[in-house]
Amino acid sequence: MTWPATxxxxxxxxxxxxxxxxxxxxxxxxxxxRRGLRFVGFxxxxxxxxxxxxxxxxxxxAVFTLVAVLATSVLGFGLALLLDRMRAGKGIAYALLLAPFLVMETVSAVVWKNMIFHPIYGLLNWAAHLVGLGPYDIVGTHPAAxxxxxxxxxxxxxxxxxxxxxxxxxxxxLREAAALDGARPEAMLRYIIxxxxxxxxxxxxxxETILLLPMFGPIYVMTYGGPAYTTQNLTFEVFRLLSQQYEVGSAAAGGVLTAIITIAVTTFLLRYMRPAIERRGG
Structure with a gap:
């Protein structure tokens, strides 16, 4: 019965x-x-x-994935601690904090590029102008950031x-016992939480590593891989080879290399993090 699905x-x-x-x-x-397909091996x-x-x-x-994963881990941890301590207004806080994750990546990139980062009418430059600063063109001067x-x-x-x-x-x-024993908040954070x-x-x-390695939408919308290819990743490079140079063979090879790198990174992380995951499961 499983053969059709398989x-x-x-x-x-x-x-x-x-x-x-x-x-x-x-x-x-x-x-x-007219040249057709020509076998070229590797x-x-x-x-x-x-x-x-x-x-x-x-x-x-590597840089985009590593920085994004580390930054979201630190900031997400801080927000999780704040939400865990909240006693009133949790529903509103949940809705506001979850909203970014529910927006499509291309839509969020368009909003940030045209409504916040824009050097003329963006909200960031409007706020900077109020205090006598700016204007700033973050996308133009610091595209990776x-x-x-x-x-x-x-x-x-x-x-x-x-x-x-x-x-x-x-x-x-466990928290109550630690508090009764006189554990300070920083000690409870370090040794318990x-x-x-x-x-x-x-x-x-x-x-997050698995999901961010093939990141495409923000790069396509905000910089299109530029300036001078400095913000393109593997996924965008495969897209460029196919859509700009029309090199099907090179794009396919790039896709295979991207898959190999992704599998290798995922396997390494899984082996490295497995003790922590299995300890929780046990």
């Missing part, structure tokens, strides 16, 4: 990957259809790995929810 999954997931592997071993440019992979633009995309992917601000703003509620669930699973008698939340940090950071 066959459907194989057809929808593995068949495209096999086609991608096949195309990655061929030279095929859509601008020259030439596309060697060309990409030797390309400084592709190597820059790998470095940008602008992208990270949008990504962190959108993904911070995700980490906050995971850590808040961890805080609410902390037994109340943070050790208890380690599995939740591990799960949240692992999931």
């Amino acid at each position: 066959a459907y999954l194989i057809l929808m997931t593995q068949a495209p990957f096999v086609v991608t592997l096949y195309l990655s071993a061929h030279k095929w440019n859509l601008l020259y259809p 030439a596309n992979y060697r060309t990409l790995l030797a390309d400084p633009i592709f190597r820059m995309a790998i470095a940008n992917t 602008a992208i990270l601000i949008v990504v962190i703003w959108q993904w911070m509620p995700f980490m906050m929810l995971i850590l808040l669930a961890g805080l609410q699973s902390l037994p109340l008698p 943070v050790p208890h939340l380690k599995p939740f940090f591990a799960v949240g950071m692992l999931l």
Whole structure:
């Protein structure tokens, strides 16, 4: 009875990957259809790995993912602590803090670029003008920082929810016993709360890494990979190879390399974080 579902999954997931592997071993440019497909073996992979633009995309992917995951973990932890201590207005606070995560990534990038960061009529420059500062063109002068601000703003509620669930699973008698023993807030945070939340940090950071590695929307909307390819990641580089250069073979090779890097990073993180996750499960 499971064969129809299994066959459907194989057809929808593995068949495209096999086609991608096949195309990655061929030279095929859509601008020259008469040339057709030419088998080149691993030439596309060697060309990409030797390309400084592709190597820059790998470095940008690592930086964007690492900074975003660390920043959302710290900020989400702070918001989770505040929400856990709230006694009134929790519903309004939940709605306001969860709103960024419910907005599509392209929509949030458009809002930040045109309504907040815009150097002429953006809210940021309007506020800076009130105190005699500005104008600032953050997207033009610091494009990577602008992208990270949008990504962190959108993904911070995700980490906050995971850590808040961890805080609410902390037994109340344990907190009360620590308070009766004279534990100060900083000691309770260091020796009780943070050790208890380690599995939740591990799960949240692992999931965010998997979801942020193929980030595309904010880069496409805010900078289109520029200036001079300095803000494009692996996903955008594959998109550029296909949409601007029409190199199907190179784009397929880039997609395969992106999948290999993603699987390798995920496997490493899973092995590194598994003790914390299994300790919680036990």
